[in-house]
Amino acid sequence: MKLLIGSLWIATVLCAYWYGTSQVNPHQSAGPGSVNSLTDTAEPGRHNVTNSETLPIDEETGAGPEANTGSAHKPVTVDDAVAQTQALLGDMGWSPTMASIAKAYAIVSQLNLEQTLAALRQLGYGDSPESLQINMLFINRLAELSPLQAVDYVNLNVTGSMQKDGAMATVIATWADSDPHATLQWYLSQPEDTRQQAMGRFALGGLFSSLARQDLPAAISSIETDFDANDFEAIDYAVSSTARNLQNTEDFEYLLERVQAMDNDSALQAVFSSWLTKDPDEALARLDLISDPKQRQAIEERAFRSWMVRKPQEAADRFMQRAAPDQRQSRAKVVVESMSFNQPQQALSWLNRQTDIDTQPLTSELISRSAYRNPQFADQNLHRITEQDNLTILTSRIYQSYSRYSQAKADEFLSRQSPAVREQVLTRLKRVEEIRSRG
Numbered sequence: 001m002k003l004l005i006g007s008l009w010i011a012t013v014l015c016a017y018w019y020g021t022s023q024v025n026p027h028q029s030a031g032p033g034s035v036n037s038l039t040d041t042a043e044p045g046r047h048n049v050t051n052s053e054t055l056p057i058d059e060e061t062g063a064g065p066e067a068n069t070g071s072a073h074k075p076v077t078v079d080d081a082v083a084q085t086q087a088l089l090g091d092m093g094w095s096p097t098m099a100s101i102a103k104a105y106a107i108v109s110q111l112n113l114e115q116t117l118a119a120l121r122q123l124g125y126g127d128s129p130e131s132l133q134i135n136m137l138f139i140n141r142l143a144e145l146s147p148l149q150a151v152d153y154v155n156l157n158v159t160g161s162m163q164k165d166g167a168m169a170t171v172i173a174t175w176a177d178s179d180p181h182a183t184l185q186w187y188l189s190q191p192e193d194t195r196q197q198a199m200g201r202f203a204l205g206g207l208f209s210s211l212a213r214q215d216l217p218a219a220i221s222s223i224e225t226d227f228d229a230n231d232f233e234a235i236d237y238a239v240s241s242t243a244r245n246l247q248n249t250e251d252f253e254y255l256l257e258r259v260q261a262m263d264n265d266s267a268l269q270a271v272f273s274s275w276l277t278k279d280p281d282e283a284l285a286r287l288d289l290i291s292d293p294k295q296r297q298a299i300e301e302r303a304f305r306s307w308m309v310r311k312p313q314e315a316a317d318r319f320m321q322r323a324a325p326d327q328r329q330s331r332a333k334v335v336v337e338s339m340s341f342n343q344p345q346q347a348l349s350w351l352n353r354q355t356d357i358d359t360q361p362l363t364s365e366l367i368s369r370s371a372y373r374n375p376q377f378a379d380q381n382l383h384r385i386t387e388q389d390n391l392t393i394l395t396s397r398i399y400q401s402y403s404r405y406s407q408a409k410a411d412e413f414l415s416r417q418s419p420a421v422r423e424q425v426l427t428r429l430k431r432v433e434e435i436r437s438r439g
Contacts (some may be wrong), residue, residue: 028253062299076110078118089133101137108137113145125157132163139167140174147183165198173206180211181218188226201237208241216242216251220258232264239267243274248281256286269299273306280318308338312346332357333365340369344377364390368397375401379413394423399425 019435022399085104106174111119120138139158143150158164176183187195187207189370194200211219223238239259246252252275259267275283287303292294300322316335324333339347347366351359363384370380371394378398385391395417399427414422 012080016247017419031275036076037313066199076107076115078111078115081107081111081115082119082122085134085137086130089137090130101133104134104137105140108141109144111138111141113142113149116142116145117149120153125159136167136170140170143171144173144178147171148186150175161198165202168199169202169206176207177212180207180214183207184211184222184226185220195234201233204234204237205241209245212242212245216254220255224258224262229262232266235262235264236270238264239264240270240274243271246274247278249279252278252283252284264297265295269306272299272303276303276307276315277310280314282320284322305334305338308335309342312343314348316350329357332362336362336366337369340366341373343350344370344374348381360386362424364394367394371397371401373401374411375405392421392428395421396425400430 001223004302008300010230024322029435084107088100088104108116108119116138120135120142123131123135123138125135139150139153142153150153151168154164154167158167172183172187175186180371184207187200187203190200208223211222219242223235223242226259229235231266243252243255246255252271256268256271256275257281272283275286285301287296290299302317304315308319316339319335320328320331332351335350336347337352348363351362351366363381367378367381367385375398378394378401382391382394382398385394395414399410399414403414414425417425
């Protein structure tokens with residue numbers, strides 16, 4: 001759960017940054033300076049303001065002056081920036097709307113370096129959802145103005161490994177957006193143990209996304225020369241981020257040729273996963289040229305699993321079209337496994353349309369996989385299971401899943417089952433509890 005929340009938080013912050021920058025026209029960010037300390041140096045050429053001045057906000061749109069070109073420009077104060085962002089985001093927990101984040105970004109993006117540092121001091125650091133969301137906006141602004149100071153701020157002030165990893169990844173992504181080459185050199189200069197930590201892995205996403213957009217040859221060359229060939233995880237992150245930013249066949253061919261020389265099937269799969277979403281015909285034609293059948297099949301399956309998360313219907317149909325008659329059952333299982341977690345109803349609808357496979361074991365697989373996250377779906381479709389042993393196992397899983405949310409709901413679900421099934425479920429759960437109690 002903590003990992004899920006952390007991932008969603010990171011995604012929200014990054015989305016807010018890209019959405020916010022597309023909606024407003026903030027002052028140009030200062031490039032990374034040579035200073036690497038938290039000093040309160042004012043941004044050159046920027047007017048320093050007092051806390052008595054008022055931040056103008058449009059009453060209807062909530063947008064700041066730079067998002068509302070019709071209003072007269074007035075300087076921003078630290079007090080107003082903090083108060084307005086707290087008003088916009090203070091009660092939204094982990095789920096602020098993109099509109100609210102964009103409005104808050106429009107305010108924060110007007111601060112200069114001295115003001116941004118002052119705002120962070122005024123806010124202090126807290127680990128509640130609201131505090132993290134608000135602090136990240138100001139940390140992001142600091143990264144735009146002075147990336148090295150933002151790095152220092154995160155290292156000195158952000159607590160909690162997940163929060164620190166996410167904050168550092170956001171700082172590096174923001175820095176890389178304006179100067180990916182300088183960001184890469186800084187990253188490579190860090191101690192190996194720092195780069196091996198989660199921060200280093202998360203950071204590769206934003207770093208190589210920006211580098212690939214601005215200088216694809218440099219991105220690929222760095223992957224080839226700056227990483228240990230046995231550091232498969234780092235290479236995978238870098239290649240995945242690079243591939244996601246490619247758009248045309250020539251660039252994918254160029255990346256694929258270089259990755260094939262790395263002897264890293266996971267990186268190959270990452271290339272094909274992105275290529276499939278952009279141009280399935282070209283990607284599949286190139287995939288079929290891999291001479292080793294086992295390697296080709298493994299890469300194909302992993303790439304299609306990734307595609308099915310993004311476009312389940314199209315990917316599932318294409319995956320099955322490529323199946324030999326003796327492969328259709330095993331491939332259908334891959335489809336169900338890939339779709340069951342996020343799209344169980346789509347997976348069931350897809351199964352119901354299949355006419356040349358045994359759908360009963362796959363329906364059982366679908367219900368089993370969906371039970372933990374979506375007990376209601378599993379409950380509603382439990383009647384499709386006819387094999388007694390499977391019925392008992394699946395009923396137990398649904399009961400346990402309901403119990404995590406509501407014991408009353410779990411008991412009500414169990415009461416609807418046949419007496420024989422209820423007895424078997426309770427016996428099974430009692431046996432599991434006894435095993436657990438024995439350690």
